[in-house]
Every structure is written in structure tokens, then in C-alpha cells.
Amino acid sequence: MTDILDPWGGWGPAIRDDPFGHFAKARTRCPVQRVRLADGHPAWVVLGYDAARHALNDPRISKDMLAALQDNGDVVAEGLPGPEFSRHMLNVDPPDHTRLRRLMSRAFIPPAIAALEPAIRGIASHLLDELDAAGPHAIVDLIEGYAYPLPFGVIGELLGIPAADRPRLHAWFQVLLTGWAGDPPPEAVEASDGIVAYLAELVAAKRQRPAGDLVSVLVAAEDGALTSQELLSSLFQLVVAGHDTTASLIGNGVVALLDHPGQLRALLAEPGRLPAAIDELIRFTAPVPHATFRVTTEPVTLDGVEIPAHEQVLVSLGSANRDPGRFPSPDVLDVGRSDGPNLGFGHGIHYCLGAPLARLEARVAFDELLGRHPGLRLAVDREALAWAHGDGLVLRGLVSLPVVLGPGRRPG
Numbered sequence: 001m002t003d004i005l006d007p008w009g010g011w012g013p014a015i016r017d018d019p020f021g022h023f024a025k026a027r028t029r030c031p032v033q034r035v036r037l038a039d040g041h042p043a044w045v046v047l048g049y050d051a052a053r054h055a056l057n058d059p060r061i062s063k064d065m066l067a068a069l070q071d072n073g074d075v076v077a078e079g080l081p082g083p084e085f086s087r088h089m090l091n092v093d094p095p096d097h098t099r100l101r102r103l104m105s106r107a108f109i110p111p112a113i114a115a116l117e118p119a120i121r122g123i124a125s126h127l128l129d130e131l132d133a134a135g136p137h138a139i140v141d142l143i144e145g146y147a148y149p150l151p152f153g154v155i156g157e158l159l160g161i162p163a164a165d166r167p168r169l170h171a172w173f174q175v176l177l178t179g180w181a182g183d184p185p186p187e188a189v190e191a192s193d194g195i196v197a198y199l200a201e202l203v204a205a206k207r208q209r210p211a212g213d214l215v216s217v218l219v220a221a222e223d224g225a226l227t228s229q230e231l232l233s234s235l236f237q238l239v240v241a242g243h244d245t246t247a248s249l250i251g252n253g254v255v256a257l258l259d260h261p262g263q264l265r266a267l268l269a270e271p272g273r274l275p276a277a278i279d280e281l282i283r284f285t286a287p288v289p290h291a292t293f294r295v296t297t298e299p300v301t302l303d304g305v306e307i308p309a310h311e312q313v314l315v316s317l318g319s320a321n322r323d324p325g326r327f328p329s330p331d332v333l334d335v336g337r338s339d340g341p342n343l344g345f346g347h348g349i350h351y352c353l354g355a356p357l358a359r360l361e362a363r364v365a366f367d368e369l370l371g372r373h374p375g376l377r378l379a380v381d382r383e384a385l386a387w388a389h390g391d392g393l394v395l396r397g398l399v400s401l402p403v404v405l406g407p408g409r410r411p412g
């Protein structure tokens with residue numbers, strides 16, 4: 001096996017802003033290939049749709065990265081917060097995964113999600129009122145003022161995080177999700193410590209005074225079915241998984257619609273198309289371009305390529321969702337597309353638990369925004385927009401999205 005490997009991740013602005021051409025070239029060369037990550041570690045990247053779907057559902061490709069770290073310190077770099085906060089669903093295999101997922105699922109059953117709609121609409125409408133206060137011709141940042149605080153407010157409601165505490169948590173998460181190369185900078189360590197201490201306090205408070213929120217439900221289960229390490233890890237993961245992803249979908253989706261005015265007009269004319277459009281925007285804009293890391297526990301052959309045991313595997317959802325073998329004209333945004341499901345929320349036992357909530361949040365976010373401001377436009381040149389998120393592997397979202405909202409059609 002050659003050691004001269006193509007780099008994957010840590011890309012410069014050209015690829016980071018529009019990675020899809022790069023993915024297509026690599027996929028055409030080989031749908032499964034060995035690459036070198038920005039941190040220097042080797043990994044296998046899976047780019048074709050069929051191979052990606054298979055990899056996400058193969059029990060020989062494990063999510064227990066901590067065990068891999070212990071077995072082979074060379075494979076995985078430690079992240080923040082430390083390993084003691086890493087016992088959550090995305091880092092474990094069955095039977096632990098089955099137990100944790102069953103507990104968490106209680107908060108994500110369809111009636112519980114549907115019941116959140118009025119609260120989500122209230123948050124969206126309130127945020128738009130605040131942006132509108134700047135006047136119809138003002139330049140506002142749609143990421144800071146809408147796309148980000150909306151899902152953050154929703155996850156706060158779901159977990160029962162008091163509204164007064166949210167700005168502090170929000171600031172810490174922003175530091176942590178910016179990403180860095182090499183050792184974490186002091187502000188990231190401080191943010192991570194702050195979040196960890198805050199979540200421990202929240203759990204203690206809910207233990208004393210339980211309410212109807214998810215943290216209270218999990219605290220009640222803690223003694224029997226969940227260790228306190230699993231509880232804190234799961235809360236941390238839920239906040240991370242639950243807001244930046246959806247914020248990126250809203251921001252990326254607005255830009256994609258502004259790039260395709262015909263598609264935007266079709267949606268404005270028929271808002272009933274929104275649910276299908278949300279899935280197409282996920283496929284097309286890849287808010288989560290790669291699934292989280294996996295590791296082979298034994299040799300696995302994908303698309304005729306054998307990946308040896310104990311190797312890191314990175315499944316490129318963004319590439320798989322543009323595979324022409326699966327989606328005709330994959331580089332065309334078509335809000336009426338009816339090609340069936342894409343891999344944007346993953347596949348198999350780790351399929352996104354929050355997918356129904358994310359879809360609802362995005363539907364409400366676009367409905368409120370476009371219903372009120374159908375004429376919104378970019379306030380900067382398209383090329384001036386910058387996509388960034390750490391190494392660009394697991395999250396793809398805009399740093400900011402300056403827009404002019406224009407006159408409001410619907411009062412707040």
C-alpha cells in the first residue's frame with residue numbers, strides 16, 4: 001500500500017466553499033479510497049452512494065472510537081471535551097447504543113415533536129421581529145440573527161435549559177465549533193470546561209426539581225438505565241447535534257434558493273412543496289458533508305475495495321448524495337425531485353434521531369422567513385460568502401449571511 005495519499009479535509013477556501021466538484025473528481029477516480037486527513041492520520045473515504053449506504057449499516061464498521069483509541073493510539077486524535085464526555089450514541093455500538101437510543105427516543109416520538117411546532121413558530125417569529133426592527137433596507141446577518149438562535153432556542157426548550165442561561169452556552173458552543181488545527185487553544189478548553197460544568201449543574205438542578213423536559217426524564221432513568229457519564233455525554237452530544245446542523249441547513253438553504261430564483265419562485269407559489277424541498281436542500285447543500293468517524297473491526301470490502309481491520313472510515317454523505325448512479329442530474333437543485341430518500345441524515349442504526357425535529361424546524365424557519373420576506377436578497381457579492389467549520393468534514397455552514405430582508409409581507 002502506497003503512503004503517498006491524497007489529502008482529505010482542511011481544505012482552502014476554493015474547495016471549502018464548493019466541495020462538490022472535488023468530491024465528484026475523487027469519486028470518479030475511485031468510490032472508496034485511502035486518504036490522509038488534515039491531522040496527518042490516514043483514513044478511508046467512501047464516496048459512492050451504494051458503498052456509503054452499505055458502510056453506514058455494516059456492524060463490522062464500528063462507532064466505538066474510544067475502544068479504537070485504546071487499541072491503537074495512532075488511529076484517532078482525542079477531541080474536546082475529553083473521553084469522559086464521549087459515551088453517547090454516536091460513539092458506541094449495540095448493545096449500549098440500543099439502550100441509549102431507546103431512552104433518548106422518548107423525546108423524539110412524532111406527537112412530542114409535533115407539539116413543539118407552536119414554540120418553534122414563536123421563536124422564529126420573535127427573531128424576525130427583532131431583525132425587522134432594523135428596517136426593511138438594513139443589512140442583517142441571517143446566521144447570527146435567525147439560522148443559529150432558532151435551533152438553539154428549540155434545543156433549549158427540549159432540554160429545559162432556562163432562557164437566561166442560553167446566551168452563555170451559545171457563546172461557548174460557538175468557540176468550540178469554530179474548530180482549530182493541532183492542540184486546542186485556551187479559549188476552546190475554557191469553553192469546553194464551561195459547558196461540561198454547566199451541564200453538570202443543570203442535571204443537579206433537575207434532580208432536585210424535575211420538570212417535563214428531556215433532562216428530567218433522563219435524570220429519572222439515570223440510576224437504572226444510564227450512568228451519569230452517559231447522561232452528561234448524551235446531553236453534550238444532543239446540543240451539538242441539535243443546533244449547528246440545522247442552522248447550517250437554514251443558511252445553506254437560503255443561499256441555494258437565492259442562487260436558483262426559479263426554484264424559489266416555485267416554492268413561494270406552492271408552499272406545500274416545502275417538506276420535499278427541505279430534503280432536496282439537505283441533499284444539495286450537505287450541511288453534514290461526512291458522517292462521524294467509524295473504524296473497521298475486521299476487513300471489510302466495499303465496492304470491490306478491501307479496507308483492512310482497525311482503519312478509520314469516513315463516509316462522505318455530500319458525495320454520495322451527488323452520485324449520478326443514484327440521483328439523475330445530481331448537480332441540479334430541484335425542489336420537486338422525487339427520487340426517494342438521500343443520505344443527508346445518515347442511514348442504519350445511527351440514522352439521525354433528530355431528523356423529524358430538524359425537518360419541522362427547517363419547514364417553520366423557511367415558511368416564516370419566506371412568508372414574511374419573499375423578496376429577501378444577498379447584501380454582498382455571492383463570492384464573498386465564506387463557508388467554514390473546523391476541518392470542513394462533519395459540518396458545512398456559513399460564517400455569516402448578510403442579507404437585506406426588504407419590506408415585510410406578513411406582520412410579525
Ligand code: HEM
Nearest residue numbers: 089090241242245246249291292345346350352353354358
Ligand atoms: C439538518 C439538520 C441535521 C442533519 C443534517 C443531521 C444529520 C445527522 C447525521 C448524518 C447523523 C448520523 C451520523 C453518523 O452516522 O455518523 C445524525 C445523527 C444524530 N443526530 Fe442529527 N442531524 C440534524 C439535526 C439533528 C437534530 C435537530 C437533533 C436533535 C435535537 C439531532 C440529533 C442526532 C442524534 C442524537 C444522532 C445520533 C443518533 C445515533 O447515533 O443513533 N440531529 N444526524
